[in-house]
Amino acid sequence: MSSTGVIARQFDRATIIAFACIVILLLVGAAEEPAFLSPKYLLQQLHTAAFLGVVATGVMLVILLGHIDLSIPWTIGVGGMMATGATGFLGPEWGITLAVPFGILCGALIGAVNGLGVAYLRAPAMIFTLGMNAVAQGLMVYHTGGFAPQDRATEFMRELAVGHLFPGIPNPLLIWIIMGGVVMFMLNRTTLGRQIYAIGTQERAVFLSGVDTRKVVMICFVISGACAAATGVLLAGWANRSYQAMGDPYLLPTIAAIILGGTNVLGGRGKYVGTVAGVILITILQSMLSVVQPQRYFAQLGIDIPADTFRQVVFGVVIIGMLLIYGRQQLVR
Amino acid sequence: MKIAFGSINPGPALKCIVSGVRVSAAQRGILIAMLIFTLMFVVYGWKQAAGLTPNMINTAANKGALLALVAMAQTLPILTRGLDLSVGAIFVLSNCLASSVVVGGPVATTLGIILVLLVGLLCGSINGVIIVYGRLQPLIATLAMSAVYFGVSLAIRPQPGGSVNFELADFMTQSTFAIPHTALLLLLVVVLIWIPYRRSVLGRASFAIGSSEQAAYMSGIPIDRAKILAYALSGLLAAIAGILLTAITYSGAAKISIANEYTLNSIGAVVIGGTSLFGGMGSAIGSIFGAFVMRTVGDLLIVFDINPVLQPLFVGIVLLVAVSLGSLRVLRIKNKLDIYR
Numbered sequence A: 001m002s003s004t005g006v007i008a009r010q011f012d013r014a015t016i017i018a019f020a021c022i023v024i025l026l027l028v029g030a031a032e033e034p035a036f037l038s039p040k041y042l043l044q045q046l047h048t049a050a051f052l053g054v055v056a057t058g059v060m061l062v063i064l065l066g067h068i069d070l071s072i073p074w075t076i077g078v079g080g081m082m083a084t085g086a087t088g089f090l091g092p093e094w095g096i097t098l099a100v101p102f103g104i105l106c107g108a109l110i111g112a113v114n115g116l117g118v119a120y121l122r123a124p125a126m127i128f129t130l131g132m133n134a135v136a137q138g139l140m141v142y143h144t145g146g147f148a149p150q151d152r153a154t155e156f157m158r159e160l161a162v163g164h165l166f167p168g169i170p171n172p173l174l175i176w177i178i179m180g181g182v183v184m185f186m187l188n189r190t191t192l193g194r195q196i197y198a199i200g201t202q203e204r205a206v207f208l209s210g211v212d213t214r215k216v217v218m219i220c221f222v223i224s225g226a227c228a229a230a231t232g233v234l235l236a237g238w239a240n241r242s243y244q245a246m247g248d249p250y251l252l253p254t255i256a257a258i259i260l261g262g263t264n265v266l267g268g269r270g271k272y273v274g275t276v277a278g279v280i281l282i283t284i285l286q287s288m289l290s291v292v293q294p295q296r297y298f299a300q301l302g303i304d305i306p307a308d309t310f311r312q313v314v315f316g317v318v319i320i321g322m323l324l325i326y327g328r329q330q331l332v333r
Numbered sequence B: 001m002k003i004a005f006g007s008i009n010p011g012p013a014l015k016c017i018v019s020g021v022r023v024s025a026a027q028r029g030i031l032i033a034m035l036i037f038t039l040m041f042v043v044y045g046w047k048q049a050a051g052l053t054p055n056m057i058n059t060a061a062n063k064g065a066l067l068a069l070v071a072m073a074q075t076l077p078i079l080t081r082g083l084d085l086s087v088g089a090i091f092v093l094s095n096c097l098a099s100s101v102v103v104g105g106p107v108a109t110t111l112g113i114i115l116v117l118l119v120g121l122l123c124g125s126i127n128g129v130i131i132v133y134g135r136l137q138p139l140i141a142t143l144a145m146s147a148v149y150f151g152v153s154l155a156i157r158p159q160p161g162g163s164v165n166f167e168l169a170d171f172m173t174q175s176t177f178a179i180p181h182t183a184l185l186l187l188l189v190v191v192l193i194w195i196p197y198r199r200s201v202l203g204r205a206s207f208a209i210g211s212s213e214q215a216a217y218m219s220g221i222p223i224d225r226a227k228i229l230a231y232a233l234s235g236l237l238a239a240i241a242g243i244l245l246t247a248i249t250y251s252g253a254a255k256i257s258i259a260n261e262y263t264l265n266s267i268g269a270v271v272i273g274g275t276s277l278f279g280g281m282g283s284a285i286g287s288i289f290g291a292f293v294m295r296t297v298g299d300l301l302i303v304f305d306i307n308p309v310l311q312p313l314f315v316g317i318v319l320l321v322a323v324s325l326g327s328l329r330v331l332r333i334k335n336k337l338d339i340y341r
Helices: A003-009 A013-032 A039-064 A072-084 A086-097 A099-120 A125-146 A155-162 A171-189 A191-201 A203-208 A213-239 A244-260 A272-292 A295-300 A307-326 B002-006 B025-047 B054-079 B087-101 B106-133 B138-156 B166-173 B181-199 B201-211 B213-218 B223-249 B256-272 B284-303 B308-326
Strands: B015-018 B021-024
Touching: A013 A272, A013 A307, A039 A072, A039 A171, A039 A191, A039 A213, A039 A244, A039 A272, A072 A086, A072 A099, A072 A125, A072 A213, A072 A244, A086 A099, A099 A125, A099 A155, A099 A213, A099 B308, A125 A244, A125 B256, A125 B308, A155 A171, A155 A213, A171 A191, A171 A213, A171 A272, A191 A203, A191 A213, A203 A213, A213 A244, A244 A272, A244 A307, A244 B138, A272 A307, A295 A307, A307 B138, B021 B025, B025 B284, B054 B087, B054 B181, B054 B201, B054 B223, B054 B256, B054 B284, B087 B106, B087 B138, B087 B223, B087 B256, B106 B138, B106 B223, B138 B256, B166 B181, B166 B223, B181 B201, B181 B223, B181 B284, B201 B213, B201 B223, B213 B223, B256 B284, B256 B308, B284 B308
Parallel strands: none
Antiparallel strands: B015 B021
């Protein structure tokens, strides 16, 4: 097998369309504002995309299994708030040192409960993770309501989110690249990866092949929770503090990025490169909307429409539109 | 065919006998939800210092009816083995719209109500058309559309505010002879929408689709129309809930937290009401009681002096327990292979 073949196989139709859309978006944007093609802007976009990319990485594994994780908004919140509030649990000394692992561990715990419910109790993932989202929300509200927790990010978290270990590459981007590399290797080259795709296609067949499928499902949910919490940690470092609804704007973009990248919602199919394309596409779309500001044109016509309207409507319409192009299900008849 | 569909439950023939009367699984779900609700409400009234006053019952009915309507809206797509994550957004959209158009004299108010209901119906129909003809997953399609509906409600009402026809609003939220008008509204919706739907060809078709879409297709059941109708009626019911919210709060507000809360709680209410999340079995009447159970959880927190900020936690736990109880069948399965799809 030639190495070009290996690379070419990573690019399916959806991935190519998604990348093409990115280029078209940038070119259209550049016609209006040439700064859209400057390396500084592009790097800045990749920096923002990394936050979404990290959480999407975990959720993608769950979607490949044919399940879904709707608990990400508050798992992100848990990650951020537990990392900044770690001193309240671990004492002032350890709380600073172990803030990041503690936040991620709490996210992994939420993932583990999700995995328990979905893999072992066979509860529908959609509903179980939605319930878990509410539970995480309740716990966090209690956490902030009971006593005043530390919500400042530590020095290390700040460094993780805005610093540059290598000049030119922001740390979140570096984290996303490393994480993406590991997951790509895992999906393509390890037994676990093969098992994930196989379970998404037909779990029963995988079980009959002697695989403990429940363990695989469990692992994926734990990774998903940990990734979401990692995004929360990064976001807390970025904003220099954690707050309750910090994960709320991430549910739709995360799922949209994965689906736009060509991953089948029913599981079994999808390439990580596609998710990367989807994440970048969503990030650039969001950035374009805030730069172009379509509400100004309406304001000239005397119609006052809030900016958020466009973000929401364009978002929904773009996702539906792109899915209609290549996300349609086969007719099972 | 006629026998299978004539009984309440066309799904698997899970029958149990309660004091000599045979009830279907769906009826059993309704009974259990009613029982839980009655128990919880009795405890609530007993712990309440003033006892159960008509005023208190009225407040409880108003809060419960809101969720009950949204839960009924959620039931219809779930019966077809779908899901509607946009019920909360349609609910908020109708609230925002109603706070702008359900004002003025009797004629203007009536026209306003009709407009809101039509918009709800339209939103639901859009969902249905996208899911049926676009062949998209209901989960993703309704999640994306909920962003659109919420965006539109923001455009209608960037800041909370607006008004409503106060006479109508007060009439909707009062009670006569200790019977809350909202309870009558629920009864009206059941009699005028749910029962005719349940007995219509397309309504029965939606149950068949939920049980097995392939078998339904093979039997020549109008799948496409039945699915679109289910989503369209779902939008209509959510719009009725939106009007009721406007009557209760006298205003409209485009808040994503309200949309999310109602979407989540509606699914919880449907599960508690005994409707199968795998489709084909259940009833909107069960969802009404499920909704009242969910609401009473919040009320119980207050009388037991538990911090009300913990409400999402308890609602989440109730949902998780309800879903996990449904999965107890895993323990009964003898052939391990049947656990896996």
